[in-house]
Amino acid sequence: MSGNDVYDLCVLGCGPAGFAGAMRALDFGKHVCIVEGAEIGGAGIMWGALASKTMWELAKDYAVAAKQDRGYQASGLTVDYCAVRRTVLQAAKEKQYQMLSQIETYSPRRWKGPGALTLKHGWGRFLSKTAVEIRSDDGKKEVIKARYFLIATGSRPRNFPHVLMDQCRVLNSDGILNLQRFPERMVIIGAGVIGCEYATIFSSFGQTKVYLVDRANRVIPYEDEDISTFVSDNLVRSGVQVIHSAQLREIIPRTEYQQVVLDFQDGHSEVIESDAVFISIGRTFERSGLGLEVLGLDTGSPGILKTDANCCVSDNIYAAGDLTHHPALVNIAEMEGRYAVKHMFGKNRWPLNYDNMSTVMFFYPAVAAIGLNEKGCRSRKIPYRAAYLSNVLCNRAIAMRATHGFVKILVTDDEQQRILGMRAAGPQVSSTIMSIAHFMDHGKGVLDVLKSVYPHPTITEGIEECLRMLLGKSIFKPHAFPDLLRLWRWHPETGVTVEERGDGNGQP
Template sequence: MEKYDLAVIGSGPGGFSAAVRALDFGKDVCLIEAGHVGGAGVMNGALTSKTMWELSHDYAVAAAVDRGYRASGLQVDFTKVKKSVMKAAKTKQYQILSQIETYSQKPGQKGSLTIKYGFASFKDRNTLEIDRGKKEDKETIEADYIIIATGSSPRELPDLKVDQKRIINSDGILNLKKFPERMMIIGSGIIGCEFATIFSNFGHTEVHLLDRAHRVIPFADNDVSDFVSGNLQKNGVVIHHTANLRTVNKKKDYLEVVLDYEDGHSTVIEVDVVLVSIGRDPNTKGLGLENVNIQTTPHGYLKVNEECATGDFDNCNIFAAGDVTGHKALYCVAEEQGRFIVEAIFGELEYPTDYSHMPTLMFFKPEVASVGVNEKILQEKKIPYKAAFYSNEMVNRTIAMRNTNGFVKVLVSDDGRDRILGMQAAGPQASAFIVSVSYLMNSESGMNEVLRSIHPHPSVTEGIQECFRVFNKRSIFKPEAFPDKIKSWAWKPLELQSEKS
């Protein structure tokens, strides 16, 4: 039986980052993968969907006719789009494999990385059985420490069976042979809205989006949700608010989708493909958790502590990273957790993982980014705050780019310290400059420290600079002259308002 310092179940962002970080400590690592190398972070997930978004974005820009030029003979072939997406995924997969081979066991080498394919399950706290699908093809390994990084899978609707042909989830997007003429997307969260953006960008699909609530992206502030919804509709997406799916009737050449609305009426819509996008569930089944006395939550997540351990850190050798932990299902969260666990086990932690400042990117049209808390969270926690809004219509760089559809919205504490609590931004380069605000939040910088920096001109980040200046009434352009483009407001819980009065 082979023995390792660390075994990692799952080669996604959490598992791979953990395995590689352990190499830095000179450890022998076994990485176990049951499916695609890189997990959903590479295949059928973040990388493939964002590659599709980039291609659709480029196509939409090329097809635009409001910039003084018009492309002639513009065509798009879904088969070639898929090939480009797969090429991107394969590029990252072979980078991962190349690194694994570089650090495979070699004479005299301190630290090694071995990959084994199959389904892993616990025999006991230090022993894993790897099942490759055949009864006689099983292997058992031992490890001092084990990390569960098995990720998640698309959540299923109880009465709607996904066949990955006409009724698909995100894993089945690349099974499509061509652009569907009509598509119904069930679910108006981030993934549903991203795919609605992608297919509407290409302009070959009539896209319907089912929204059970009154707004898409229900966890976002209402103004951000309305911004996303309005842009989807401008892009041709038909949003069915306050609608519930009753049934999908399969016909020979099409699907009949029956929707029931909050006001009592129903609608039947004919489509070619139904995409189910209602969230994801953790992959914890079949791990043999009962053999190591690890319990899951009612939703299947693993209970972990601050060190991502499944028990008391000093007496625990089994950890978890990524989607299975129930924290934000983000690539960056999984990656950070994987590294964090290894540092906790084999080294000294320099700083704790802070989930409150994890940035989130949403690939819509335009892209939307956020970091920290939003107004809904602050109001729920009854925390007083001040807010400022600055439209990209006032920013010279976005004007020059002919791409002013976006904004910066900043929230700061209303306690005399003016600490940065959160930011939402939309428009070009939002995914890039959100990181600078995340850094400022981690350093607990206040508004005055931010205003000391001079931004280059013309740059998109000048919108951030001006947004902060709005708080102190120092902005170059004033809210009084542009009330729909530059705004500021404050909020306090009723009890504090009463005390002040």
């Protein structure tokens, strides 16, 4: 395209949302300009999901190798943070170059089919609703025009305003790979998903004493209490010291260490000596520099960029990913990026559905979630039944010597027993969660799911047995294993949880 041509779509940001949206536009034969000032892949590749999960896999493997209860014992087991860092960067670069390779394959220089992808390195700023100025790091400027724009510039870690983030001794997820060795002591501020994941990672390597600090009285506070307790107990078992109801006051730098001052809700304070402080208090959208004011958008309220049900901000301007008001997850970002493009070009067939968005929390063991939890059902006043099965009774988990985990399924309290949500913990949950997700998307009930025969021995058999229990025809009965199998129901009229026996009242 020449400098006077108008692109069909300009995408600002080449993270998960921007890349997925650009590829969907290519499917429609559109000419796309992708503008990225930092790393291709964004936080989803270079500093977030892929990088942290690579580190989690390495930590998990190390923890398994260090076990002494499996009939073997590894001798002389050591780990070097610089080697771990190289492996993580290698994984991130591998995915990054896959993305770059595809962009180059469909560049106007190479691709002679319909549409094309043009990558421009720099930072985009709106001049109008149809034009963006791109500023490169060397000061050069270029103006491009487009019919539609997709803002997918992502988010950045939220910082304390009074804490100096040097990304060496005080750091966030963007700076975790700046470490040159495992710190002997690390304080993690924030017990949400990211904080708990990194507490899991560093404690699993066994080189770092980890302190996990949060203002709430339990970790992962938006989940049901049984999930929070499960995660917290496993962190403690891994050597993490979990500190509740505390707020960071200040970090005092010393020559060889740092003093972390915590203020507790009961009025007392505590000082912890630490070699590294990891800040994990959420993420925020950085709107400065985008020129949103020329679009007539509200630039005063921080945090998010408001969109409608079609990911549209205003007229021909769309947004997707972390900068919207939905959870900052890669799968949501990709879904929104693709949907926004489908809508702008009139290709969408059904509305977005956030209700059945599955998530995985990479703790040890991992926890997966989809749909409503009990807190969600109660806040919406939905009557439900719940079934719980411990992995102690799952043959595959027994064979793996990984029985620390469970399945919890919620269904409507009616004849259909539609599946409302599931929480699962243990091995392979990142994959097994989808065995329920597909049925939820189609509004299916317990009987529909049980028409399938599950392979043996697999972790999914735990799901099968949990569903059978809701019909009163499970192979193992709650009455025989009251600590491992549970059934209960809740109704908004009474607000009371009622335990059930579940040992023979089902259908033949």
